Amino acid sequence: MLRLPTFQLHEPASLKEACALFAEHGAAAKILAGGTDLLPNLKHEIYDVDHVISLAKLPGITGFEMQGHDLVIGALTPLAQVATNPNIQKHAPALAQAASLVAGPQHRQMGTLGGNVMLDTRCQWINQSYFWREALGFCLKKDGTVCHVVEGGKKCVAAASNDTAPALMTLGASLTFVSATGTREIPIEDLWVADGINNKSARPGEILTEIRLPLRDHTHHGAYGKLRERGSIDFPLLGCAVRIDLDDADCVRDAAVSLVALQARPLLIKGVDALLQGLKLGSTELDQAIEAVAQLAHKKCKPLDNIPGDKDYRRRMVPVYVRRTLRAALDGTGPVHHI
Amino acid sequence: MRLLELEINGDRLHVAAPPHWTLLEVLRYELGLTGTKQGCDKGDCGACTVLVDGKPQLSCLMLGSAAQGHAITTIEGLLPAHRAQGGAGADPVQDAFDRCGALQCGFCQPGMMLSAKALLSENPTPTSTDIKHALSGNLCRCTGYTQILEAALLAATKTEEVL
Numbered sequence: 241m242l243r244l245p246t247f248q249l250h251e252p253a254s255l256k257e258a259c260a261l262f263a264e265h266g267a268a269a270k271i272l273a274g275g276t277d278l279l280p281n282l283k284h285e286i287y288d289v290d291h292v293i294s295l296a297k298l299p300g301i302t303g304f305e306m307q308g309h310d311l312v313i314g315a316l317t318p319l320a321q322v323a324t325n326p327n328i329q330k331h332a333p334a335l336a337q338a339a340s341l342v343a344g345p346q347h348r349q350m351g352t353l354g355g356n357v358m359l360d361t362r363c364q365w366i367n368q369s370y371f372w373r374e375a376l377g378f379c380l381k382k383d384g385t386v387c388h389v390v391e392g393g394k395k396c397v398a399a400a401s402n403d404t405a406p407a408l409m410t411l412g413a414s415l416t417f418v419s420a421t422g423t424r425e426i427p428i429e430d431l432w433v434a435d436g437i438n439n440k441s442a443r444p445g446e447i448l449t450e451i452r453l454p455l456r457d458h459t460h461h462g463a464y465g466k467l468r469e470r471g472s473i474d475f476p477l478l479g480c481a482v483r484i485d486l487d488d489a490d491c492v493r494d495a496a497v498s499l500v501a502l503q504a505r506p507l508l509i510k511g512v513d514a515l516l517q518g519l520k521l522g523s524t525e526l527d528q529a530i531e532a533v534a535q536l537a538h539k540k541c542k543p544l545d546n547i548p549g550d551k552d553y554r555r556r557m558v559p560v561y562v563r564r565t566l567r568a569a570l571d572g573t574g575p576v577h578h579i
Numbered sequence: 580m581r582l583l584e585l586e587i588n589g590d591r592l593h594v595a596a597p598p599h600w601t602l603l604e605v606l607r608y609e610l611g612l613t614g615t616k617q618g619c620d621k622g623d624c625g626a627c628t629v630l631v632d633g634k635p636q637l638s639c640l641m642l643g644s645a646a647q648g649h650a651i652t653t654i655e656g657l658l659p660a661h662r663a664q665g666g667a668g669a670d671p672v673q674d675a676f677d678r679c680g681a682l683q684c685g686f687c688q689p690g691m692m693l694s695a696k697a698l699l700s701e702n703p704t705p706t707s708t709d710i711k712h713a714l715s716g717n718l719c720r721c722t723g724y725t726q727i728l729e730a731a732l733l734a735a736t737k738t739e740e741v742l
């Protein structure tokens with residue numbers, strides 16, 4: 241039996257009220273969306289919070305809306321809806337596929353896209369009960385002074401483990417945060433910080449309200465690949481999202497590859513577009529360039545013993561998943577998943 | 580303490596519970612509805628699955644307060660609902676699990692059956708793959724799943740008969 245610690249529960253009926261509460265309680269408060277990450281972490285006593293601010297009663301931050309050249313998704317939209325929405329499947333296949341592979345069916349009904357973006361980092365030494373952590377000796381992320389992953393390490397390297405993060409990065413998503421002092425829109429690339437204790441630049445008091453994607457046409461190809469032990473429930477041992485946009489002559493106009501479940505931040509691999517640009521669909525040159533991208537990702541990605549799964553195995557899987565996911569995007573056969 | 584107004588298995592109930600209690604705790608320790616099982620208590624196993632407006636969700640990761648305004652179905656609700664619709668005997672899903680011997684210790688069963696029920700309500704003629712996907716958030720440490728799959732398929736054929 242894992243009990244939640246006691247806290248004061250707030251259920252504001254407007255965004256303004258929610259922002260005021262968050263501003264008032266700051267670091268002593270946590271936002272509750274679907275609760276599928278927050279509740280286990282609270283039960284494990286990973287946070288010291290006295291206040292929980294539920295977004296459940298807020299109107300208007302759920303659902304999908306076309307705004308000009310953008311597709312806007314409310315932060316409270318359940319992942320099950322993101323996975324099955326025809327517009328997301330058409331304009332952002334990597335996102336639909338990533339959402340379809342988060343956790344298990346019940347989590348996708350409860351868990352929200354905003355909560356997935358804001359997911360806390362994961363590490364096999366922290367996502368444990370207080371009793372377990374106390375017995376082993378606490379670590380930097382909570383209550384301790386050492387890191388069990390990097391000996392002598394002074395920085396927490398717990399892994400960003402949110403499946404939708406790399407998909408949103410390849411799609412050039414931007415995020416809208418609202419707080420008591422105003423509204424801020426940032427490219428998702430600017431959200432991440434290389435610190436496992438808190439891997440996000442969102443300021444205390446800021447609530448994520450919207451995820452905005454530029455609409456893409458028929459020349460857009462995307463896919464998501466996920467390595468995990470079982471076919472369901474498990475967090476990624478490696479997640480890989482890709483985007484390939486073609487021009488009218490079926491040559492690569494632009495491309496991006498992003499990976500998650502490595503270190504504290506999801507990684508957008510730099511230089512992918514330069515390797516693929518201008519190459520024609522079906523050509524040997526494109527095949528060779530895909531292999532070069534896979535090798536580039538292998539060079540850049542260095543998994544650690546932060547999450548389950550041997551780190552050398554996970555590293556060897558990097559080029560395999562990058563290659564397969566790029567091909568799946570071009571063939572329209574994603575997601576890449578063993579089941 | 581908070582006074583919660585809940586709709587459980589069609590009944591409107593008023594129940595007082597501390598704000599940090601999960602729906603699972605409210606069901607088991609305030610309402611005595613112990614059919615909903617407390618397994619891992621952290622979202623890993625699916626034993627605590629209930630239907631929220633017909634969709635399977637985990638009651639160990641939902642605050643009691645969050646259940647307000649939604650129709651909650653627990654395993655205790657299947658038989659009365661079946662009978663209220665004029666059905667005889669057990670609910671087709673429960674009956675199929677019984678006939679197929681789709682259990683050993685039985686701990687995963689309430690969650691399994693509710694996930695199966697939700698699938699059949701949405702898709703009365705599922706394939707084996709559909710069933711595997713729909714039940715993939717419910718772990719069973721005993722049966723090896725074969726009879727569970729058979730039971731869900733049997734329940735699907737019976738649901739068709741009923742329709």
Ligand SMILES: Cc1cc2nc3c(=O)[nH]c(=O)nc-3n(C[C@H](O)[C@H](O)[C@H](O)COP(=O)(O)OP(=O)(O)OC[C@H]3O[C@@H](n4cnc5c(N)ncnc54)[C@H](O)[C@@H]3O)c2cc1C
Nearest residue numbers: 273274275276277278343351352355356358403448475622
């Ligand atoms: C067994 C299990 C398996 C899982 N497997 C996966 C997996 O494979 N892949 C994966 O990506 N995730 C997985 N998860 C985690 C989780 O289910 C999802 O990431 C889900 O999308 C989280 O969304 P939520 O709405 O439930 O977030 P919550 O738990 O409500 O919130 C998560 C965090 O974000 C903050 N937050 C939420 N919404 C906002 C907002 N709008 N503004 C500001 N802050 C906010 C919260 O304060 C909290 O810190 C798993 C969880 C469990 C229990």
Ligand code: SF4
Nearest residue numbers: 363379387388396397
């Ligand atoms: S990476 Fe190190 S400091 Fe961070 S959670 Fe894991 S063990 Fe703790």
Ligand code: FES
Nearest residue numbers: 618619620625639
């Ligand atoms: S008890 Fe809720 S998922 Fe295990």
Ligand code: FES
Nearest residue numbers: 683685719720721
């Ligand atoms: S019958 Fe024992 S867990 Fe499924």
